Structures are given as structure tokens and as C-alpha cells.
Amino acid sequence: MKIDHSLPLEYSTDENRLKILGFWIFLGAEVMLFATLFASYFILSGGTGDGPSGAEIFEITPVLIETLVLLTSSFTIGLMVHAMRLGRQKAMMGFFIATIVLGAIFLGVEIYEFVHYVHVGAGLQTSAFSAILLTTLGTHGAHVTFGLFWGTCILIQVKKYGLTPRTTNKSFIFSLYWHFLDVVWIFIFSFVYLKGMM
Amino acid sequence: MEFFERFAIPHPSPAIYASMVAIAIVSIAIVVGITYFKKWGYLWREWLTTVDHKRLGIMYIIAAILMLFRGGADAIMMRAQLSAPENKLLDAQHYNEIFTTHGVVMILFMAMPFIIGFMNFVVPLQIGARDVAFPRLNALSFWLFFAGAMLFNISFVIGGSPDAGWTSYFPLADNEFSTSVGTNYYMIAIQIAGLGTLATGINFMTTILKMRAPGMTLMKMPMFTWSALITNVIIVFAFPVLTVALAMGTLDRLFGTHFFASTNGGMDMLWANLFWVWGHPEVYILILPAFGIYSEVISTFARRNLYGYKSMVASMVIISLLSFVVWVHHFFTMGQGAFVNSIFSITTMAIAVPTGVKIFNWLLTLYKGKITMTTPMLYSMLFIPLFTLGGVTGVMLGMSAADYQYHNTMFLVAHFHMVIIPGVVFAMLAALYYYWPKMFGFMLNDRLGKIGAWIIAIGTLVAFMPMFISGLDGQARRMYTYSEASGFGIWNMISMVGALMLAAGFALIVYNIYYSFRYAPRDIGSDPWDARTLEWATHTPVPEYNFATMPKIDSYETFWDSKKKGTPLFPDKIEKIHMPNNSGIPFIMGIIFFMWGFSFVFAMWIPLIICTLGIFACMAYQSFENDHGRYISIEEIEETEKELGGKR
Amino acid sequence: MKLKRALLLAIVAIAAVLAGCEPLTVLNPKGPQAEVQANDIMMSIWLMSGIVIVVFAMLAYMLIKFRSSKQGKDYEPPHIEGNKWVEAVCVGIPVLIVAYLSFVSVQSNYKVEATPPGYEDKEPLVVYASSSNWKWHFSYPEEDIETVNYLYIPTDRALEFKLYSFGPITSFWIPQLGGQKYAMADMVTTLHLAADHPGEFMGRNANFSGKGFAENTFDVTAMSPVEFEEWVDEVHQTADPITEDKFEELLEPGHLGKMTFTGTHLDFSPAPEGHEHHQSNDEDSEENHENHDEHEGHSDHSSH
């Protein structure tokens, strides 16, 4: 395997560069996935049937906590990449762990939020609105959940093998994924919650 | 016992029981045969675990041909039922299931793998790459497609086939009106295959963008590769929509949500909307690679460079964008009003412009050429007039006011068959004849091939031209019967004759494969067509590393130039080559996905959870596996090259 | 050359049929909307035939002129990149054709979505056409009549069909009077038609709706206004009133013959009208709520 030392480790081999571009293309597909969910959400958001509307069930506090936690985790994963490029494995792992912990907190609050919705009578089967709300949030939440497992796997590999072209590549790609989830959340925050409570 | 009742077929007929027996016998025969000839090891090492794009391509094509016959059998049954008024061959339910599976199988499990198969085989060779960007993902794509296809195909013997049409409009497809598990099969089998296709899209986009031979800039890529690039862009952005739509459909059917129900705020129109947001780009996913094939074939056998290369590329880019803004023309009659219909009517007809440019470019490629009429060329020359007929009727359908009369009639059915068969199927058959020598080292018989091409072309005309007429006479599509008084009888009888001709044509192709396998000469060299692009520059059979050394590209047709001018294409110095290792993971994941899908269809939650965990376990294993691939040594390469007749 | 002859024959045959010894249903319009559509269809057929002939002629010329058997052995085809002017023509002419078709298409769109010209002076006859598996129910609120699987219409008034469904999406289509439109369960769509002359026409559901789809047809009879009035009177004298129970029975999946009632089912099972349930604005959710309740009421009937 040819290693190009003029580039950061995560870009240093052909295979790594392929993987990074491939992941960007995957993110392009994810844009469409969430766009479809948003389109469906906007169309169905009036379809509340007998159930409550968004304005009736949204609460600002958990949403704000989720937003701040996720924004911070996006910051820490950015620092993770920065530390990785400086070759500081300890700091890198620290930021990585911080990100995963923040992700877990986010997920915890989201689960609380879901329980709350079901509690106030907006379950999956209540109305088209509640279903698309939970599906949109749930798809993002499932991505976060998957990210937690995936990130943990990578973290173990970083611990085991150190900062190699392979592990740095995986960590970098994970950071792309995590930032992307943050972007999606910003759109959910703006166009599901804030618009709903406006 | 309620649990087991779901597995029974709701509307059994002797034909289905016979199929069950046939499936069982064939499966047992395959297992016994492989065991008897001791081929399990070979099969596992060389095919099931392979990550080689050429072998995956061949497997895609084999699967596509199998599915062509499955979908074709459906078609023959449909045409037979309709060949006379008040016919009693099939009942309504059976007919509904058959036209549903015909549509799904032909679009998603025949045309798609055919195209992706040729993309797999040809694209890396055409750009001078060793393999695709992510060989294992490529294998996974194939096995996901295959798992989806098999899951869909067992529906008619276990639990019943979907019966709500290939568009599966809600609320018809909801539990209330489609009570069997058929539509679950539809939702989940297509979902699994769709994930594989999405992965293919990402894989090939990366491959084409990053792995071209040195010197091959984007504007020096062969036209098929260009079409593959554009197609994969469309796949990447269209398939996620299908993923979401199918997921919502699955939730509606299995988890009691109300996305597309007419109660509790649901909206049946949304399914149609999402389905066609994917569905229309899908049409271009099918047709663009076909255009790519025609470009290669026509330029090869006209012995001329492709006319208007730049406008060909530009027209494909424009088509890819337009393909995303026309979907509403599939439901002009849903009551959106004149304004919305006008917008989408204009965008729809606008697509005719870039498509027309391509037709004229092909015609002008023939100009001052030296045309040799081989079988692939014959298909291409038959494609132009037939596709033009299909294409202009598409423009007619694009006029939304008139579409109120065409919609849901045989006119529409005639239109899309007249584009898809001459457009896609002819292209795939042309590609089959064209690339067969590169794949298998011998040529298919040209004479038989040409007879087959004529039978298929005339069969297409005879089968589908009458539908234009019966459509304008008021015959709706998807009717399992009609009255004597309607006067549709004669047109459907003619269609039946055409369908039989098509069947005969395809049978002749199979015979041709058998005949040529037995009798065709094997000493055909590596460039039997005197072709122009890079895939013909390597040996036949293609060594696993494709090219011993990376070719240097300086024009759109470097291989042709090097043949004409004698300039060297390949540098001398051989270096060791890095290749990926085979892996059983994609195949195993395919099997688990099949079981996952089956559990999901029948709402068996515990096996479903186990399978889900199995899938994640495979992914984790893959993540932790330390597989750096292997190197092929210089000596090994030199030996292979010598064996194949000298270094290229 | 066999192909070209066959193709030519086919085209001539089609043209002959289309030109009309025995006119096809869609091309034999009996109302102003169908006439607009038939004219568009014939115009586009002629225009498209022109394109087809140009392509066929070019192909034939190329294939005859440039086959290898007609070229010298040493003939080397030239390298031609492309020509600005040729390509401009290849783009320009299709653009002009598409522009013209778009112009016609947009005009026709507004025509078929409005009361047909010449009928504006009289109030249109409103008929609620609702489908259930696999029947059509026609309610005449003004005349206070309901029929099943057949439709009587006067020739002097425009017709405004209010379409909806008690089940899967269906499509209401009377080819000789005009094109089709969907009938759906959660909203009402409007189709504007009119009949110029008395006569009997075929009507059907054109959108696949399950097992009984093929037989989901109805008969349409257009008659003079006087005859229509007579029919209305006759129905009021002879037919039974429709009741909620009776209507429930009619909605059961299956096929029925023609039936006639006085009164309409709209009284106890109103159409999902004014049902703007698809707003994205949450402010309107209150209103939504009510509509949904109302809607619930009748959709319950459809769930068997």
C-alpha cells in the first residue's frame, strides 16, 4: 500500500481517498432521504386526525437541550479530527469519547421526548402527523444510535492499533457522518419544532 | 393455526401447484448436481465469495436473463387471457397478481440487473481500472439484489403475490383492500434490492470519478462510462426516495400507521407522489445506460467516431436534471388543476429535446461511415425507428389535457413498452452479443442472432402497435377481461401473436447460446469486432487484474488511435498489483437479509430481531477484520500475460 | 429493408384506422371537452408522424448509402467531431416543436378545467359521482335523485362532476365526453364535461381498483332537456327513497345492476368536500380537526 506522507493520514492512501469521496456521495444520498421525509412531513403536518397538532405537543426545553448537546458534540468531533491530525492519540480519543457521551445524552433526551409524545396521545398510530413526526425524528435518532455503535467500534480500533491510515480514515469518515447528523438536526430543529411552535 | 394460514396461497390454482413442484424439483436437482460433480468448493471459492467485478457482472446478467423468462411467462399468460373476449383462462385475482409481478420483475429484477451487470463488467475495463472502488460493497450489492429478487419470486408459492399493480397505489395496497401478505413482499423485497442498488450507485460514482486511467479526463471517457456515471448519479439521488416511500408503506401495513390511509389525516396521493418522484428518474436509470451501449455499438460498426460527443454528454446531464422535475405527469388526472399540469407538461415535453439530439447524433454517426451489419448493430438500427415511435407517443402523453384520455389506457401501456423494449431490452441484447466474446471467449452465432433480432423487432411491433389503437378505443389497462361488444378482441388477438413472436425470439437467443457454446470457434483474439475503446485492449479471457500495466490515455479513442498509428498504449514496466481478497461476508449477509425479509413479510418478530442482530454482527466483523488484500507478484503477472498471448 | 416496409405498412394501416373508416371512441367526441382533446391528439399525431418520417428517412438514407458493401475496401471513414450549425438545427427544431406543443397544451389545460364554452349561460348540472368497490353511485342533489351504475344527462347544460371514492382510488372516465379524473377517498375532485348531442356512451372506472375492476363500468345516456325532466319526474313517482341502511348495503364489495332512488346519500353521508386537510400551516389545525371528524363519519362506512 502506497502511503503519501504529504497528506494527513486519513487521506494518505488511494483506498482512503476513495472511501472519503464515497462517503460524501453517500451523504448526498442521505440528503435526499431526509428531504423526502421533510417533504412528507410538510405535506402531512396538517393531517392530525383526532390527535394533537405539533403546536400542542412540542416542548421547547428538551428540544433546546438536544440542540445544544448535538451542536457541542459536533464541536468535539471537530476537535477530534484536529487532534488526530496533530497525532495526539490521547486527546483525540478523549474528544471522541466526549462526542459519544454527548450523543448518548442526546439519545436519552430524545427517548424521553418520544415517551412524552406517546403519553400525551401522539403515538405512531394516532394520526398521519404523529406518524411522520415520529418517523422523521426516529430516522434521525436511528442514525445517531447507529453512530454510537459505529463510533464505539472505531474507538476500540484506535485504542488497539493507534493512529494508522486505516483507523484515522475511519475516524474522519465518522466525523463527516456526525457533522451531517448535526446538519439534519438543525433542519429538524428549525422546520419541525420552531416552525411548529411559531 | 392462524399463524400457518398466512403461508398458504389465498387463491391456489393447478398452475401454482405445478410451479411449486417444479421449484422443488429444480432446487433439489441443482443441489444434487453440484454435490455429484463436487463443485461446492469451486462454487464457493470462485463465485459466491468473489469480489471480482467481471464475475459479479456475469452473475447479474444471468440473474437478469432468468428474471426475463419469469416476467415473460407472466406476460404470455396475460396476453393469452386477453386474447379473446370473456376468456376464462385466468380469474381476476390471478390476473391482478400476474400483471403486478410482471411489472416489478421486469423493471426491478430484469432491466436493472441487466444494466448493472453490464456496468459491472464493462466500466472498470473501459476506464482502465483494476476493479471498482469498493469491491466488497459491490459483492454485497449483488447479493442484496439477489436476496430481494428471490424473496419477491417466492411470493407466489408462499403467502400469495402482490396484486395492487407495480405502482401499488394506496389505499388499494393497504391492509383493508390487499389482505394477503403479497404487498408486504412488494415493500420489503424491493427495499432490500433497492439498498443494493443504492450501494451500487455510490460505488460506481466513486469508481468513475476516481479510478480512471492516467490521462483519461472526464471529456475523454467512453460514452458508456459517461452514461453509467450519469445513471449512478440518478440512482444515488432517486433511490433514497423509494427507501422512504417503502418504509412508510411497510409501517402502514405492518405497524398500523396512517400515512397513506384515508382516515386519521393520511393522504393516499402522497404515495403516488413519492413513488413517482423515484419512479420517473428510474425510467432514465434504465434508458441512459442503454443509450451508452448504442453509442458504443453504433460507433464501432459504423467505423467512425461518435458524432457530437460533447452534445451527447450535455444532453445526458440535462436529462438527469429534468428527470427529477417531471414526475407529476404520471398523475395529471389527480386534480391538481391546470396550472400545475401546465408546468409539468412543459418540463415533460422538454425532455424530448435532449433525447432527440441523441437520436440525430447517432444518425449522423452513420454518416460517411462504413456500416457492417452485425447482430449488435442490427439491434441498434432496429432501436432507432422503434424507439422513435415510442418516444413521440411519449411527447403526446406529455400534453396533459390529452393525457386525460390516454391515462390508464392501453395507449400508455403501448407507449412505455415501445420505449422500454426497443430502448432497454434491445440495448441489453445488443450488449449481450457485443460483449459475449469478451466475457466467454467465443462469439454468438451472427446468423441466428440476426434472425432473432428480426423476430423480436417485428414481434414488438405486432404486440404493441395494436395497443395504441385499442387504447384510443377506450380499453383501460389492467382489465382482466372485456366484452365482445367492446370490439377490443381483434387488437388483443394481434397482440397475442406479437407476444408469441417475442417469446420465440428470446427462445432463439437461448438456443443461440447453446449452439454457439457447442460449435463456435474459440480462437477469436481479444478484439474480434475491431472496436475502439479500452475494454478491447486487454486479453480474452480478461485476467483478474484487467490490465498488467495502466494504459496511458490521450484521446477519446486511445485504443483506436494506437491500433491505427501503432503508438504504444501500455508502458513496459510491470509492477506488482494490489488486489482485494474474496470474502464470504457479502454472500452471508445476502442470506441473512433474505431471512430478515421473509420474517418481516410474515411479521415474525423474533426471527426478525435475530436476523437484524446477524446483519449488525456481519458489519462489525467486517469493520474489525484486518484484511489488506493481497499482491500479485511480477513473475505471476508475466506468466499470465505470456499464457494469454503476450503482454499488452 | 423488410423492416421498413413492414413499418410503413403499419403506419399506413394505423393512419387509415385513425383517419377514420370506423372512428375510435376517443377520436369520436360527443362533447366540447372531448373535442378539445381529440383535436390535440390528432394534431400531435400528424406532427409526430412528420418527425417519425424524417427519422426513418434519414436512417434509410444512411443505411443504404454507407453500408460497407457499397464502400471501397480501403475506405477509411473520416473523423468528424461535430458541427455547430448541424447541432443547432438538431436542437432548434425540436425546441420549436416542443414550444408549440407546450403552447397548445397549456391552452387546452385551462379549457378542460373550466366550464366548456357555449354552456356558460346556464348553471351547470352538478352530479356527485362516487365509486365503491366496484360500483358507481350518481347523486343529483338538485333533482334529489340517486342512481347506481348509470347516468342520465341533459344536452343543454354543462355538467360538473364531483368525484370521490369509498375505497381505492378510481378514475371516472366517459371517453366520448372527455378525459378522466381520479376519485379519491379523502377529497373531492371536479370534472367539467358537457354533451353536445343525445346518445349512449360508455363510462368506466379507468384506474385499477382490485378484483372487480374490469366490470366497474356504467352507461351514460344523453338526452334532450325535456326528456331529462320527464325522467326526473318519473323517478320521483316510481323509485324508492334511499336510506342509510340501503346505502350501506350498496357499499358492500361486489357488482350491482342499475338502480334508481329518490333522495341522495349525501344527506346522511356527505362528500369529503372543503376538506383542506393538507395544510402545512399549523394555525389551521383547529379547522382541520372538525373536518376530520366529519370525514371520519363517512369513511367508517367504507371500512368493511
Next chain:
Amino acid sequence: MMKELFPMKQVMGFIFSLVLTAVALMVYFFDMSFAVGMTILLVTAFIQAGLQLVLFMHAGESEDKNAIYITIYYGVLIAIFTILGSLLTMVWTYQIQ
């Protein structure tokens, strides 16, 4: 060392994203028309997304930046077409009529 680990780029990005979130929150705390609110949300959301893309995701740093930008722009363009087109055909057209 601390300076190394806390680079200005990331910190500024983080602060900026917090500010944008606060701006977006105005639509919750203040009374405003639908149009003004939507404008604020659209502007802040898209700036945030761009911020993540360029500052945190390093979209422009590699040799493939053109491919990356084209992919993302293309995706966003198609996404907007899909969302607006769907709303137009499924929602707005019925409100106008």
C-alpha cells in the same frame, strides 16, 4: 499546547453556530408573521449547514473538492425541487383553488 488543541477555526465555528441557534429561537420568543419567521429559519438553517460543511467537514480540502461540492449542491437542488414540487402538487394547489 492548549492553543494547538483549541484551534480558532473550530471555536469560532461553534460560537457562530450557537449564535445562529439563538437567532433562530427568536421566532419562538417573539411574535412575528409567518413569512418573516420562515425567512429567519431558512437563512439561519442554511448558514448553519454551510458552516458545518466548510468549517467542520473540510469539504474543500481534498483533491476531490469539485466532486464533493457538485454532489452536495446537486443533492440539495434535487431535494429542494422535490420538496417544493411535492408541496405544490399536494398542498398549495388545493389552497389556491
